Amino acid sequence: MTKNIATILIIDDDEDVLLSAKLLLKKHYTNIIIRNNPKEINQILSKEHIDVIVLDMNYRIGFNDGKEGMYWLKHIVGIKPEMVVVLMTAYGEVELAVDAIKNGAFDFILKPWTNEKFLATIHAGLELSKSNQKVSILKHTNKTLLKNDAKKFGPIIGKSSAMMKVLDVIEKVSHTDAHVLILGENGTGKQHLAREIHRQSSNNEGSFIHVDLGALSESLFESELFGHKKGAFTDALEDKPGRFEMAENGTLFLDEIGNLPYNLQSKLLTVLQDKKVSRLGEGIERPFNARLLFATNAPLHQWVLEGKFRQDLLFRINTVEIEIPPLRKRPEDISEFVSYYLKVFKEKYHKSHLTITDEALNTLKSHKWPGNIREIQHTIERGVIMSDDDVITPSDFNLSAIDTNKMTDIAVYDNLNLQDIEKLLVQKAMHKHEGNISKAAKELGLTRAALYRRLEKFNL
Numbered sequence: 088m089t090k091n092i093a094t095i096l097i098i099d100d101d102e103d104v105l106l107s108a109k110l111l112l113k114k115h116y117t118n119i120i121i122r123n124n125p126k127e128i129n130q131i132l133s134k135e136h137i138d139v140i141v142l143d144m145n146y147r148i149g150f151n152d153g154k155e156g157m158y159w160l161k162h163i164v165g166i167k168p169e170m171v172v173v174l175m176t177a178y179g180e181v182e183l184a185v186d187a188i189k190n191g192a193f194d195f196i197l198k199p200w201t202n203e204k205f206l207a208t209i210h211a212g213l214e215l216s217k218s219n220q221k222v223s224i225l226k227h228t229n230k231t232l233l234k235n236d237a238k239k240f241g242p243i244i245g246k247s248s249a250m251m252k253v254l255d256v257i258e259k260v261s262h263t264d265a266h267v268l269i270l271g272e273n274g275t276g277k278q279h280l281a282r283e284i285h286r287q288s289s290n291n292e293g294s295f296i297h298v299d300l301g302a303l304s305e306s307l308f309e310s311e312l313f314g315h316k317k318g319a320f321t322d323a324l325e326d327k328p329g330r331f332e333m334a335e336n337g338t339l340f341l342d343e344i345g346n347l348p349y350n351l352q353s354k355l356l357t358v359l360q361d362k363k364v365s366r367l368g369e370g371i372e373r374p375f376n377a378r379l380l381f382a383t384n385a386p387l388h389q390w391v392l393e394g395k396f397r398q399d400l401l402f403r404i405n406t407v408e409i410e411i412p413p414l415r416k417r418p419e420d421i422s423e424f425v426s427y428y429l430k431v432f433k434e435k436y437h438k439s440h441l442t443i444t445d446e447a448l449n450t451l452k453s454h455k456w457p458g459n460i461r462e463i464q465h466t467i468e469r470g471v472i473m474s475d476d477d478v479i480t481p482s483d484f485n486l487s488a489i490d491t492n493k494m495t496d497i498a499v500y501d502n503l504n505l506q507d508i509e510k511l512l513v514q515k516a517m518h519k520h521e522g523n524i525s526k527a528a529k530e531l532g533l534t535r536a537a538l539y540r541r542l543e544k545f546n547l
């Protein structure tokens with residue numbers, strides 16, 4: 088019979104009990120440690136990885152009040168809260184054992200035991216121990232991922248008065264549980280600010296779950312957001328929690344909320360009103376506790392007037408509304424972004440001696456940045472990569488495609504609405520790259536999926 092890999096520590100002052108328990112368990116588990124004195128617990132726990140502890144309640148002859156057992160139980164749970172402790176107690180001490188369970192014991196075994204009951208209890212204890220260990224690993228993984236995310240998104244840049252106002256609102260709203268709607272053009276930093284709200288909130292130990300609603304097809308929307316039960320539809324091969332559940336005690340960021348089809352808007356509204364979700368194919372309603380943030384580049388208020396977006400949903404999600412101005416409306420911030428990204432990419436590409444000509448700097452400062460911060464980021468990265476010798480010159484940025492038609496572009500910005508400008512830029516990029524999606528997406532600072540969505544939206 089193959090043994091299960093597990094270490095079980097048994098503590099009892101009765102050598103006979105220790106030996107017979109060891110004899111029974113060693114047939115099933117790889118490592119059984121026995122001790123007759125609970126004072127050795129600290130030393131063993133600091134040296135060995137223990138999966139389950141079997142602990143006797145009484146150690147002094149003539150005493151059966153269980154006080155010592157209770158003392159050691161509290162001690163173990165105090166230093167290792169996730170440890171699974173099974174108590175051994177004599178018949179007639181059941182009340183004591185129940186008390187011990189209230190204090191953190193997993194279960195108890197009555198002496199004299201039956202082998203089946205003993206093994207079944209240890210088996211169940213081990214299952215719990217393994218899942219406790221998994222949860223602990225997942226918690227740490229999550230923390231590391233959050234830290235990595237924070238590094239990826241970096242600090243908030245921008246000291247213009249417009250940006251200071253935005254940051255002021257973020258500071259006020261972060262520690263509340265108010266729904267926040269972040270508005271702004273592509274690349275203005277909506278996700279960046281949502282992460283900052285999460286970072287400053289009391290939920291920052293929980294996960295930041297980002298859902299791009301624009302990338303979810305109608306058929307996937309419910310199962311992704313609310314989860315599903317195994318067998319709910321053909322591909323539902325196992326029970327799966329939705330993003331609402333994954334964001335428990337954290338933040339759920341519903342990006343591109345403007346892309347949510349009208350018929351699904353009422354479903355989302357009901358979930359937000361009831362603060363409960365039901366997995367697809369399951370009747371159970373699960374309450375959720377997650378901070379909710381929303382973002383879009385769509386003119387939602389106008390869409391409400393046009394009947395494209397539900398007014399009741401808009402009022403539910405915009406308790407606080409933050410509008411991030413495009414870069415061209417806060418030109419003071421451009422220099423700061425330029426020096427920040429120059430530093431980042433000089434470091435990344437090991438070009439620390441690189442300098443930038445005044446002309447190149449002026450090119451960056453006078454550019455209108457229709458793709459906002461994402462465009463500035465990509466342009467400077469390109470400049471750093473393309474530069475020869477130790478100097479970046481204007482041509483390294485390859486901004487000419489936009490600049491040759493500078494006057495037209497400026498006129499467009501002044502006279503047309505954002506949708507039209509976006510469409511124009513997508514058209515330009517597609518034309519410049521002769522329909523090559525990857526190249527056009529890169530130039531626009533979008534993912535391929537985001538570009539596809541826009542091509543579809545503008546019928547291009």
Ligand SMILES: Nc1ncnc2c1ncn2[C@@H]1O[C@H](COP(=O)(O)OP(=O)(O)OP(=O)(O)O)[C@@H](O)[C@H]1O
Pocket residue numbers: 239240241242243244245271272273274275276277278279280384460461464
């Ligand atoms: N104020 C800021 N300070 C520093 N970096 C920023 C700032 N705003 C945006 N960025 C950076 O610019 C890039 C684009 O930002 P982000 O993805 O948040 O924009 P977005 O508005 O959500 O874009 P989209 O609408 O296309 O989804 C990211 O790399 C982000 O880290």
